[in-house]
Amino acid sequence: QQEERIQALEKRIKDLEDRQQTFPEVKYLTYKDRKRILVTGGAGFVGSHLVDRLMLEGHEVIVADNFFTGRKRNIEHWIGHENFELVHHDIVTPLFLEVDQIYHLASPASPPHYMYNPVKTIKVNSIGTINMLGLARRVRARLLFSSTSEVYGDPEVHPQTESYFGNVNPFGPRSCYDESKRVAEAMCYAYAQQEGISIRIARIFNTYGPRMHMNDGRVVSNFVLQALQNEPITIYGNGQQTRSFQYVSDLVDGLIALMNSNYSKPMNLGNPDEYTIEQFATKIKDIIGSKATLEYKDALVDDPKQRRPDITLAKTWLNWSPKVTIAEGLNKTIEYFRNELLVHHHSERNLFFPKEWLHSSGIKTTIPKDHKEL
Numbered sequence: 001q002q003e004e005r006i007q008a009l010e011k012r013i014k015d016l017e018d019r020q021q022t023f024p025e026v027k028y029l030t031y032k033d034r035k036r037i038l039v040t041g042g043a044g045f046v047g048s049h050l051v052d053r054l055m056l057e058g059h060e061v062i063v064a065d066n067f068f069t070g071r072k073r074n075i076e077h078w079i080g081h082e083n084f085e086l087v088h089h090d091i092v093t094p095l096f097l098e099v100d101q102i103y104h105l106a107s108p109a110s111p112p113h114y115m116y117n118p119v120k121t122i123k124v125n126s127i128g129t130i131n132m133l134g135l136a137r138r139v140r141a142r143l144l145f146s147s148t149s150e151v152y153g154d155p156e157v158h159p160q161t162e163s164y165f166g167n168v169n170p171f172g173p174r175s176c177y178d179e180s181k182r183v184a185e186a187m188c189y190a191y192a193q194q195e196g197i198s199i200r201i202a203r204i205f206n207t208y209g210p211r212m213h214m215n216d217g218r219v220v221s222n223f224v225l226q227a228l229q230n231e232p233i234t235i236y237g238n239g240q241q242t243r244s245f246q247y248v249s250d251l252v253d254g255l256i257a258l259m260n261s262n263y264s265k266p267m268n269l270g271n272p273d274e275y276t277i278e279q280f281a282t283k284i285k286d287i288i289g290s291k292a293t294l295e296y297k298d299a300l301v302d303d304p305k306q307r308r309p310d311i312t313l314a315k316t317w318l319n320w321s322p323k324v325t326i327a328e329g330l331n332k333t334i335e336y337f338r339n340e341l342l343v344h345h346h347s348e349r350n351l352f353f354p355k356e357w358l359h360s361s362g363i364k365t366t367i368p369k370d371h372k373e374l
């Protein structure tokens with residue numbers, strides 16, 4: 001009997017040894033053309049799509065992620081590939097590597113996530129960016145910083161050009177993100193001037209697509225999931241605020257083009273296709289053919305009233321403009337979430353909120369009520 005068990009185990013070991021892991025086919029690059037590229041936040045929504053592209057192009061990619069909002073499953077298809085390395089690392093502590101390029105994407109991006117731990121958000125964008133700039137300086141790598149349309153705050157100039165200085169409240173629930181992204185831009189400028197570091201700054205506008213987390217809390221994932229489940233679609237405020245939505249593959253094209261360009265000042269990357277949030281809710285509802293109703297909730301504090309990128313610079317310098325239409329992009333995203341719902345239960349959104357910080361809308365809109373001195 002023991003003999004049988006040993007034989008069964010031996011067979012199992014052999015089967016495991018024989019199992020060939022298959023990877024998507026990557027391009028072969030010669031030593032001269034192949035770069036070593038670090039992607040911070042590479043297991044996140046945008047990061048993982050960028051990693052896919054860089055891997056397919058034949059580069060060596062190192063992902064550093066602390067998995068606060070990133071997920072291993074976003075990049076698991078590369079684990080074991082000889083060009084790929086995954087480091088579980090929080091960039092608030094320094095990282096020592098040899099690389100040619102750094103795409104510095106690590107940061108929570110969804111408002112509920114970045115407000116969940118505002119101190120950490122400030123740390124990752126300030127100390128984390130200093131650490132990555134320090135790494136770039138040591139190894140003479142080029143660094144692309146993922147900035148945001150939020151540096152324009154609640155903009156009084158529309159559409160937003162890169163020369164607009166913005167209208168940011170330095171003392172509010174969004175300031176941990178907006179101001180830390182702004183100081184990170186200032187750090188990039190200082191390192192470029194003082195240390196001669198080659199930097200690129202992408203001001204990324206609202207981006208959506210597959211691999212957004214079900215509990216992301218941003219408008220696209222919320223509305224799609226609500227519409228798919230015929231739950232009320234939660235509109236914060238009167239729904240007349242506007243956003244312009246870019247599909248993630250367009251952003252990836254833009255990020256790579258910017259990194260490899262000669263342009264070293266901030267550049268907007270976004271799709272100028274602008275909608276009111278109310279229009280957007282109806283659009284998603286119609287595409288899905290959902291019976292969901294629209295439910296109006298409290299407006300968020302300091303929620304920008306309008307947002308649309310002016311992308312003249314990107315068109316001129318990168319010959320880049322978004323290609324994916326909203327219908328195409330939404331269809332792919334809806335398909336993704338439809339499949340996700342088959343596997344996972346869409347539990348409470350904005351899961352990361354401590355209960356006592358929740359308002360009726362299910363999102364923290366201000367400081368806690370019991371915080372008397374404020």
Ligand SMILES: O=C(O)[C@H]1O[C@H](OP(=O)(O)OP(=O)(O)OC[C@H]2O[C@@H](n3ccc(=O)[nH]c3=O)[C@H](O)[C@@H]2O)[C@H](O)[C@@H](O)[C@@H]1O
Pocket residue numbers: 109110111148149150177204205206207217218219220222223234235236237241243277300303304
């Ligand atoms: O999606 C992004 O890429 C951007 O998302 C956020 O900016 P925000 O525009 O506030 O993103 P959302 O949370 O998706 O909100 C968009 C609008 O929809 C509204 N909204 C959101 C969620 C919801 O369920 N209902 C709803 O009406 C919000 O109030 C806001 O007016 C981040 O702060 C940016 O850094 C990031 O670049």
